[in-house]
Amino acid sequence: MNHPERRLLISVDMERYSRRGNVRQYEAQQAFQQLLHEAATAVGLDRISWKTQQAGDGELAILPADAREPQVIGRLVPDLNRRLRHYNSSRLPEARVRLRVALHQGLVHLDGANGFPGTAVIEVCRLCDARQLKKALTLFPDAGVALIVSSGIYREVVSEYPEELRPERFRRIEVHLPDKDFRESAWICVVDEDLSAVPTEMLLAEPTPGPGQPEPGTSSEDGPALPGTTAGGADPAGAINVGGIRVVGQNAVGHGAMAIGSIGEDANFGGEGRAR
Template identity: 50%
Template sequence: MAYVTDPDRRVLVAVDMESYSGRDNVLQHRAQLAFQEVMTTACEELGFDRTAWVIQQGGDGELAILPPGTSERAVVTRLTPVLDRLLREHNRGLSSEARIRLRVGVHEGPVHLDGANGYPSEAVVTVCRLVDSPQLKAALRQFPGAAVVLIVSDRLYHDIVRQYQDLRPEHFRQVTARLPEKNFEAVAWIYVPGESIPAPDAIPAPPGLIRDHPDDGSDPERIDRKGPGPRPQPTGSGQVFQDIRSRGIGAFGNGNSISVSGRPEDLDAWGSPR
């Protein structure tokens, strides 16, 4: 039996494209070209030598083993925001079926680069499972305007995100990534560039709110509403609008007041895939 050489500890990046298999041949061809252009441009902007990456292509994405000395901090905190910006530029004006949206996973660990049919490594398996987890796919669906979502291993979150805070730690959502059919389960952290907000349980609930559904995480679309109480009356020259569901700040003329009664807590879908 061949002697097993010592592994190399490397930063690992797995990238997967949303809805690739649903495209026809022409759109798959265009998507692959655009994917390579975006990845190359992002690496050039960040000063990464992509020619030194050990890459295993997958058609709809890639597994990349980065060279020794690569900054974990730069990969974790800078790669995804740059990809998000580049993809937003690329996707502008394209139909929904032609747009490219990516799931990105980052992990690190020992890797054998001399495998006979790939790269033997538990760390490689983990980063691929993370990027394929239902929790990450749900996060990308939850924000249709997002171009990229990131998932990092628990170790990298605590070693990089919490320690250096180049990205705000509270904008990451802790999940348990599960793939039961693969016998995989791991704590990880999800970040959506430009659209992340604190977890719902970190936001104090306004007084007087009751649940339409039990707060057991079983319904990712649950909405809070106010319990019974006296209806407010108009005062002065203004008007009072009650039981209006609004997703943003609204204005109904001068001197009016609004009672907003609905607040969706969509982020629960990250932990409970649809």
Template identity: 45%
Template sequence: MVADAGNPTRHVVLMVDIERYSGRNNVLQHRAQQALTEVMRAAWEELGIVLPGTLRQDNGDSQFAVLPPETSERRVLRIAPLLDRLLREHNQGLSAEARVRVRVGVHQGLVHLDSANGFAGSAVVTVCRLVDSPQLKSMLRRFPRAEVALVVSDLIYQDVVRQYQDLPQDQFLPITASLPDKGFAAPAWVFVPGQDAAASTVPDAFPADPQERTDLNRVDRPQEVGTPQPPAAGQVFQHITSHGPAAFGNGNTVTTYGSADDTRPGRSPR
């Protein structure tokens, strides 16, 4: 017999996820997990937030937290610059592949704390989708010296960021976080500690690892398309529309426009 859903309670929910975790070897994954655990423990202590184990889920490269009802939402947002400092200290002297950088998401809503296999509720799903969105992932690539990229839901932005200015409101970039394969799209706001994300004009730079390529042209600005160079032999076709069967031969090249796909699918909420 299926148990009754019971009564949910309203909470701030927070998700932290390590950048490029799956591309690390076993040793570096082990070290990254240890670093995340230690840094998050230090962050909660410095913020003065007591987080019982029953309100936290650790999953290798991530930590999901349901904050106690009495937790100050203003205080929670201070975790972004705090994590930036803690990770900057941790990453000193490390190679690029060993460096730990994180994406952080904050939302608020009703949560079922007594679900059979974790936490349940649309707020849980939403914060996980925000953190997994290619729009947020692109920010750590745009700012290679940053350690943290924070995304907050529009609700958190309007109620906390805009009203209290604990973080500089004019440095938040509005985005539409989207994961089409999950049927998810939501307005959100991105903040990168120590950087002015809202004024970013840094050109997109794709990393060498094709598994880490992501759709970077979705952060409310047009995609910049370079002019293709003709090959040594043959012809270049552009802006072609064909109806019915079509074939190109004799060494010709067809050039089409598209965007890089983030090959790491959005993570299901834990």
């Protein structure tokens, strides 16, 4: 066993990946790798030198020993966010690629037989699973990246060398995963959005079903969009609101749509639509 090395670690996870069909998963993987490679190249980072552990919906990356943390955190993440926003602007909500990104640093073994042993690796992956981070990304439908950094990274890098990030828009949270016996403080932001204006209770609220999400009583990792982001008819999640009626389904129109609201008992939407 070789001695562990202190490295910068990145864990990336794609929002709602498992809810996509096979073709959409394939396309999302292609876009993820291409956009991350382009963002790294644009800020002077060599992706080939990264040690990675791949997953279908993201990756764990161990950066080279000479990686400059302000460059990675303050420039790579904002550039990746811009590219994702541009990519998503011409796609339906179910085809968009949005990422949760976690950054931490610590000792890691690079010669593991089945991955990268080290408590720092476990911590960065746990941070990426923070409920508040998942919720924060759902609150801003146009965002590309929700970022979480460990307390040390925030104190030593974000606060001192923010580059393109805005430290005042970060929120301190407590990440608690009881089933993993994990509790740590961390800082989160949604890149190019002002998360500081979101009430704390909204970040801690239990997720509720949105369009295309499971009905109550089934599992759901994400919550609804931030109230107030709807103007007039269509909301960012793809639903259409008309008075007290909310129509949801693919593009909120056509075969398989569903209307929810207070309407007459004899209402009929035809096809497989349902009126409630």
